[in-house]
Amino acid sequence: MKEISIYIHIPFCKSKCSYCNFVSFVNCENYFEEYVQSLIKEIKLFSKECKNTIVKTIYVGGGTPSILKAESIANILNVIYANYNIDDNAEITVEANPNSLTYEKVKIWVDAKVNRISIGLQAKSNKLLKLLNRPHNYNDFKNAIQQIKRAGITNISTDILIGLPRQKWLNINRTINKLIKLKVNHISAYGLILEPETKLYKQVESGELKIPNDDKSVKFYQKTRKKLEKNGYFCYEISNFAKIGYESKHNLNYWARGEFIGFGVAAYSFYNGMHWENTTSLSEYLKNEFKKLNIEKETEKTAKEEFIMLALRTTNGLDISKYNQIFKTDFKKEYSKQLNKLINNNTVKIENEFLKVIKTEITNLIIEEFF
Amino acid sequence: MNDRQKYIRNFCIVAHIDHGKSTLADRLIEATGTMQSRDLTNQVLDSMELERERGITIKLTPTRMKYNLDGQEYILNLIDTPGHVDFTYEVSRSLAACEGAILIVDAGQGVEAQTLANAYLALDNHLEILPVINKIDLPSADPEKAKKEIEDVIGIPAMHAPCISAKEGINIDSVLKAIIKEFPAPRGNEDAPLKCLIFDSYYDNFKGAICLVRVFDGKVKVGDRIRFMQGGTEFDVTEVGFFTPSPKATDILQAGDVGYIAASIKKVSDAHVGDTITNALNPAEKALAGYKQVRPVVFSGVFPVDGSKYNELKDALEKLKLNDSALDYQPETSVALGFGFRCGFLGLLHMEVIQERLEREFNLDIITTAPGVSYKVYNTDGTMLEVSNPSNLPPTTEIEHMEEPYVKMNIFTPPEYLGSIMDLCQQRRGVSIDVQYLDDKRVKMVYEIPLNEIIYDFFDSLKSRTRGYASLDYELSDYKTSKLVKLDLMLNGEVCDALSLIVHQDKAYERGRAIAEKLKNVIPRQQFEVPIQATIGGKIIARETVKAVRKDVLAKCYGGDITRKRKLLEKQKEGKKKMRSLGSVEVPSDAFISILKID
Numbered sequence: 001m002k003e004i005s006i007y008i009h010i011p012f013c014k015s016k017c018s019y020c021n022f023v024s025f026v027n028c029e030n031y032f033e034e035y036v037q038s039l040i041k042e043i044k045l046f047s048k049e050c051k052n053t054i055v056k057t058i059y060v061g062g063g064t065p066s067i068l069k070a071e072s073i074a075n076i077l078n079v080i081y082a083n084y085n086i087d088d089n090a091e092i093t094v095e096a097n098p099n100s101l102t103y104e105k106v107k108i109w110v111d112a113k114v115n116r117i118s119i120g121l122q123a124k125s126n127k128l129l130k131l132l133n134r135p136h137n138y139n140d141f142k143n144a145i146q147q148i149k150r151a152g153i154t155n156i157s158t159d160i161l162i163g164l165p166r167q168k169w170l171n172i173n174r175t176i177n178k179l180i181k182l183k184v185n186h187i188s189a190y191g192l193i194l195e196p197e198t199k200l201y202k203q204v205e206s207g208e209l210k211i212p213n214d215d216k217s218v219k220f221y222q223k224t225r226k227k228l229e230k231n232g233y234f235c236y237e238i239s240n241f242a243k244i245g246y247e248s249k250h251n252l253n254y255w256a257r258g259e260f261i262g263f264g265v266a267a268y269s270f271y272n273g274m275h276w277e278n279t280t281s282l283s284e285y286l287k288n289e290f291k292k293l294n295i296e297k298e299t300e301k302t303a304k305e306e307f308i309m310l311a312l313r314t315t316n317g318l319d320i321s322k323y324n325q326i327f328k329t330d331f332k333k334e335y336s337k338q339l340n341k342l343i344n345n346n347t348v349k350i351e352n353e354f355l356k357v358i359k360t361e362i363t364n365l366i367i368e369e370f371f
Numbered sequence: 372m373n374d375r376q377k378y379i380r381n382f383c384i385v386a387h388i389d390h391g392k393s394t395l396a397d398r399l400i401e402a403t404g405t406m407q408s409r410d411l412t413n414q415v416l417d418s419m420e421l422e423r424e425r426g427i428t429i430k431l432t433p434t435r436m437k438y439n440l441d442g443q444e445y446i447l448n449l450i451d452t453p454g455h456v457d458f459t460y461e462v463s464r465s466l467a468a469c470e471g472a473i474l475i476v477d478a479g480q481g482v483e484a485q486t487l488a489n490a491y492l493a494l495d496n497h498l499e500i501l502p503v504i505n506k507i508d509l510p511s512a513d514p515e516k517a518k519k520e521i522e523d524v525i526g527i528p529a530m531h532a533p534c535i536s537a538k539e540g541i542n543i544d545s546v547l548k549a550i551i552k553e554f555p556a557p558r559g560n561e562d563a564p565l566k567c568l569i570f571d572s573y574y575d576n577f578k579g580a581i582c583l584v585r586v587f588d589g590k591v592k593v594g595d596r597i598r599f600m601q602g603g604t605e606f607d608v609t610e611v612g613f614f615t616p617s618p619k620a621t622d623i624l625q626a627g628d629v630g631y632i633a634a635s636i637k638k639v640s641d642a643h644v645g646d647t648i649t650n651a652l653n654p655a656e657k658a659l660a661g662y663k664q665v666r667p668v669v670f671s672g673v674f675p676v677d678g679s680k681y682n683e684l685k686d687a688l689e690k691l692k693l694n695d696s697a698l699d700y701q702p703e704t705s706v707a708l709g710f711g712f713r714c715g716f717l718g719l720l721h722m723e724v725i726q727e728r729l730e731r732e733f734n735l736d737i738i739t740t741a742p743g744v745s746y747k748v749y750n751t752d753g754t755m756l757e758v759s760n761p762s763n764l765p766p767t768t769e770i771e772h773m774e775e776p777y778v779k780m781n782i783f784t785p786p787e788y789l790g791s792i793m794d795l796c797q798q799r800r801g802v803s804i805d806v807q808y809l810d811d812k813r814v815k816m817v818y819e820i821p822l823n824e825i826i827y828d829f830f831d832s833l834k835s836r837t838r839g840y841a842s843l844d845y846e847l848s849d850y851k852t853s854k855l856v857k858l859d860l861m862l863n864g865e866v867c868d869a870l871s872l873i874v875h876q877d878k879a880y881e882r883g884r885a886i887a888e889k890l891k892n893v894i895p896r897q898q899f900e901v902p903i904q905a906t907i908g909g910k911i912i913a914r915e916t917v918k919a920v921r922k923d924v925l926a927k928c929y930g931g932d933i934t935r936k937r938k939l940l941e942k943q944k945e946g947k948k949k950m951r952s953l954g955s956v957e958v959p960s961d962a963f964i965s966i967l968k969i970d
Contacts, residue, residue: 007930193926215918239927254930268931275934296934305937313928345899362919364940371944 001085002053004271005253008039008076009264010062011282014100014135017122018203019161021195023266023280024063034286035264036072040079042263042290047083049271050261055084057091057250061118066096070105074112081113091249093118093157098144099136106151116155116248117148118186123164124175131165131209133199138178145182155246157186162224163217164192165200165209172220173227180231185246189224190239191217218361237314238360255310257303273298300327308370312363317356331355338369376627378443380554381585382501383450383465385489386475387482387842391505395475395537395546396434396451402543403436403447405615433571433583433629434616438547445551448613448629450570450585452489457718459846460665463492464570464645467661468585468629471499471554473546474521478504478512478534481520481813484783484842490525501553502532503546508539524809557587559626564655565589565597567624567632567648572639574694578610580636581618584648585629587659592623596651597634600658604641605651606634640696667699667715668776668847669722669826670759672740672869673729674711676951676960680735681710687733688712691725698725703760707869707953708738713760716742719826738951738960740869744823747774747850761871764857767908774850775821779804782816782833784841789814791836799824800875819848821875858883860890860966861904862956869953869963884913886966891915893962901956 012032013024058080060073073094080086093116094109106117119141123129126137148156160175179187192211194201203209212220225235233241237255240248253260262269266280275298279291296302304327311318323331332339332350339355342348347359347366357363386392436447452465466472472493476486493500502521504514514534521529533549535542559566567584575581591597595608612620613630624630636642644665647658675684688700699715716722722742729735745759749771758764780801784792786808793803793816801820808814825845833841856879860870870890874882883905890903894917905913928936950957 005930188927190927237928251929254928254933257933260930262930266931268933270930270933277931294934302934302937305941306933309937309940310928310933364943368940368944371941 003056003087003253003258004050004053005057005059005250005258005260006055006080006084007250007260007262007267008058008060008065009262009267009278010060010065010068011035011265012062012067013064014067014097015133016199018131018133018199019164019192019195021198022063025282028282031282031286032068032072035282036068036076038286038288039076039264041288043076043079044083045290046261046263050084053085055080055086055090057253058086058093059250060094062095064097064100065094066100066105070108073114074108077112077114091116091155093248093250095120096144097136098140101144101147103147103150106148106153110151110153115153116157117153118157118159118188119144119148120159121175121179122159122161123167123171124178125171128164128167128171142178142182145184154185156184157188157246157248158184159188159190161192162189162220163212165204165211167212167220169220169223172224176224176227186240186242186248187228187233188240189221189228191221221361235315238363252314255314257307257310303327305371309367312355312357312367315356317351317354320350320353320355335370342366342369375625376557376559379446379448379557379627380471380550381448381450381469381557381627381629382471382473382550382554383452383469384473384475385452385462385466385486385493386505387477387480387485387489390475390477390480390483390486391537392451392475395473395503395505395535395543396449398537398540398543399447399449399547400434400436400616402540402547403438405434405436432616433614435613435629438551440548440551447547447550450629457716457721459488459492460663461571461644462489463496463661464568466493466496466498467659468568468570469496469498470557471501471550473550474500474502474525475505476502476517476521478506478514478517479509481517482524482783482809484781484844487525487781487783487815488844490527499554500527501546501549502527502529503549504529504532504534505537507534508536508541520810520813524813524815557627559586559588561588561590561626563588563626564653565591565595565648565650566655566659567591568659569642569644569646569648571644572642572696574639575633578633578635580633580639580642580693582632582634582636582642582648583630584624584632586624586626588626588655589650589653590623590625591632591648591650597632597648598651598654599642600647600649600655601662602641602643602646606636608632608634639693643696665697665717667697667717668744668822669716669718669742670713670745671716671722671742672703672705672708672711672738672760673700673714673726674705674708674738674740674869676736676738678709683733684712684729684735684737687729687735688714690733691728695725697721705740705762705869707867708740708951711738715759736960738869738963740963741872741966742826742964743873744776744821744826746855746873749773758873761857761873762868764873767856772852773855775823775853775855777819777848777851778822778825778845779848780818780820780825780843780845782818782841782843783809784814784816784837785812786814788837788841789816792816792833792841795829795832795836796820799829800878820845821851821853822847823873856907858886859906860886861902861906862890862894862953862958863901864904865954866906867953870966879907880912883907887913887915889966890962891917893965894956894958895950897957899955 011024012028013026016026092114094114095118097120121141124138129137158179194204204211228241232243235241236247259271261271265282265285267278269276275296276292277294279285320331348357357366384392433450438445438447450465450468452462474490504517506512507514518529518532533542533545566588567586569582569584571583572580593608597608598605610620610633611624612618645662649655675681692698697717700712703711703713726739729737745757748756748758750769751771796818799820801818804819805817854876855873856876858872858874858879859866887903887905896918900919901917903915904911950959
């Protein structure tokens with residue numbers, strides 16, 4: 001049976017963070033229930049395409065899934081359980097914001113077999129949180145972690161951002177110290193990307209806010225990595241750190257170029273050799289018009305490129321024998337020119353038939369060599 | 372003079388750039404009914420796409436118009452002239468084909484550098500000059516002042532100059548009437564041996580090179596055996612005709628006429644501008660005066676970004692050369708860039724036009740090295756070498772001395788910019804010859820200045836220092852002894868010959884530093900650190916470093932990012948293909964030219 005992942009997108013937020021360009025809507029409380037009904041319809045509709053699959057991970061992301069009534073999330077998950085084959089040890093994650101989380105809510109999720117929670121902090125400094133228009137402060141976060149633990153979940157992930165306006169190493173260091181102290185087992189430390197059309201982008205463009213330059217951000221990243229590794233967090237992907245056994249199975253599936261199905265507005269899917277994106281129009285989706293956009297059939301070229309791109313982001317690296325098996329070729333021969341150059345430059349190495357990046361901060365440049 | 376010629380007028384329009392030459396030409400064509408206004412895609416004479424974009428005329432299209440005055444039909448032949456200093460010789464030959472010149476002066480701006488240069492060219496060719504004051508519709512217009520300036524500065528009467536607005540079509544008739552009244556009719560002898568002046572030529576895929584001619588004496592018709600008196604070649608005429616402005620075949624061209632001759636001429640370079648066409652069986656004794664072999668003055672290396680496209684570049688240059696006898700190219704090999712060509716151009720505009728056409732019409736990605744001039748290198752063994760490629764400069768120990776080309780330059784400016792311009796010219800090693808106050812609002816400055824100092828960004832600097840008020844014109848004067856050195860650039864420890872320059876000794880340090888800094892900014896970060904060094908005779912005078920790429924992957928990569936990120940990387944990779952690997956360093960193709968944009 002084919003192993004797949006399922007992603008559910010909840011495109012609602014209490015407020016829009018100034019750096020965010022994800023599809024999410026604010027002030028839409030009236031549509032929550034309708035949206036859940038549409039989701040359920042889409043999930044049921046697609047189930048017949050997935051007869052011979054087994055679901056290894058489910059990830060409810062957003063937006064802010066925790067903004068919905070806890071019963072709604074449970075409802076959605078139960079529909080999935082009823083219509084798909086679910087692995088007994090499936091990883092089931094819900095994303096949450098510190099301000100919309102209560103013990104009761106988490107308890108209901110746990111009853112619906114949720115076993116992992118990803119909670120966005122981004123930064124410890126309340127000033128910085130306010131600047132980014134985050135709807136919570138650090139205390140909200142701390143309380144949320146306690147409630148999650150009380151409800152019996154230990155597999156907790158927290159997102160932090162590197163390269164925020166006015167950020168100094170001191171700020172990041174403090175944030176990390178708190179996370180270590182709170183025994184958060186998984187940390188995603190993402191470099192900030194200034195996305196055009198976000199508020200932050202305009203603030204930086206106009207000179208109102210300044211963000212650290214690339215050199216600084218890289219230094220922050222390297223220090224972050226060093227510090228987390230020293231404290232028992234294994235960097236298993238460029239931006240992801242986990243205590244042993246707490247890696248995100250859902251994300252690992254992405255990076256292994258595994259198949260996944262996305263439900264909800266603007267959710268992506270990769271299934272049966274096709275990539276597609278769901279409609280980004282909420283009104284269309286609420287009318288149960290499940291339009292697929294940007295449908296792209298994989299070719300040998302794109303498949304290879306994606307495989308390499310994703311594998312080289314991981315610390316384990318690219319499994320050469322797996323590549324050879326999938327693409328019926330000899331990786332080392334196919335890329336002998338590139339490998340020679342990169343190994344000579346001391347930017348990659350081959351260890352036990354795995355190709356690993358040494359200079360991780362220029363991974364993209366290395367990936368490009370194979371395109 | 373016979374009756375036929377009595378009703379012909381051959382004239383051209385000269386003006387400073389933007390004073391409205393093409394617009395007036397359009398109006399004349401329209402007013403004479405040669406073409407309906409709806410057919411006029413504004414400024415019909417500027418036919419090349421590139422010209423239209425830049426608002427300048429490079430190629431000339433003579434147009435035959437008919438105009439009725441007092442019941443008599445006149446033939447008016449308008450010969451357009453290119454409006455740029457690169458093409459002075461072409462202008463002079465076009466003028467030689469006329470009896471009269473309309474001198475347009477902008478009613479707001481008055482006499483400018485090119486107004487004067489063009490007026491002098493017209494006077495040199497003994498043309499009757501008809502001043503026309505244009506743009507009288509503009510609020511800033513002061514026609515009386517413009518007239519006075521013409522009289523004071525150029526020294527020709529202007530009191531009766533027609534005051535017009537070409538744009539609004541005001542008083543166009545008065546120009547047509549003045550053309551007939553003021554300009555003399557041609558006075559050729561139809562029965563004398565044939566004498567035609569070639570004032571332009573272009574290549575037609577079916578008919579071969581087409582000569583645009585003014586017939587001075589005699590007649591020419593299909594089947595005639597013609598001879599190029601300077602070129603010495605002979606051909607059989609296959610077609611004669613004139614332009615309306617589209618070509619129209621006719622039976623015969625006679626003394627006084629302007630038109631074209633086709634004779635299955637294979638190359639444009641066989642039909643030199645300025646040459647005289649005569650009848651091979653009944654040749655004229657003497658060719659027309661004023662013929663000159665046009666020689667390139669600005670040189671640069673042109674290389675394909677993708678080395679395997681060498682042959683395509685060669686074909687493209689060959690095709691361009693068919694239509695452009697001034698373009699010169701020789702194969703050249705660069706250690707850094709591989710096989711390419713050293714091209715010679717009439718000037719910078721000419722160079723840019725050729726580069727753009729190579730990219731646009733032939734779809735080639737090219738690298739152009741910094742433009743330079745041709746130096747005379749006198750060796751210790753008494754020999755002289757002309758060097759236009761810095762790589763070919765002999766070792767210092769073998770050079771006795773070097774000479775570089777100078778130009779005489781006229782600048783017209785409001786007096787408040789005088790200091791700033793003097794400063795600029797001094798920086799560029801110019802020597803002031805004359806400063807003349809034309810009136811309280813305008814100064815004429817004359818400089819002698821090395822051509823090498825003005826070929827790149829001088830004009831832009833002048834414009835920015837004077838808010839666009841100053842105008843400029845120049846002509847080559849002669850070669851002068853100069854203390855010159857070769858400046859080399861090293862990337863990652865290796866000399867990159869394509870970046871070498873010949874510069875004046877006193878400016879070498881400053882230049883080396885500026886270029887190293889510029890390169891640091893145009894060379895993208897690579898996988899490793901790239902040192903950039905500027906050296907003179909092996910001595911390092913400047914050093915910069917391009918840091919290694921630091922960060923590009925720290926962001927999130929979730930499911931939806933996969934195709935997006937892949938496409939982004941694919942695009943980046945595509946962009947890299949436009950870069951050139953110099954040793955192990957990737958350099959964008961415009962880096963070679965950008966090093967000159969330092970001021």
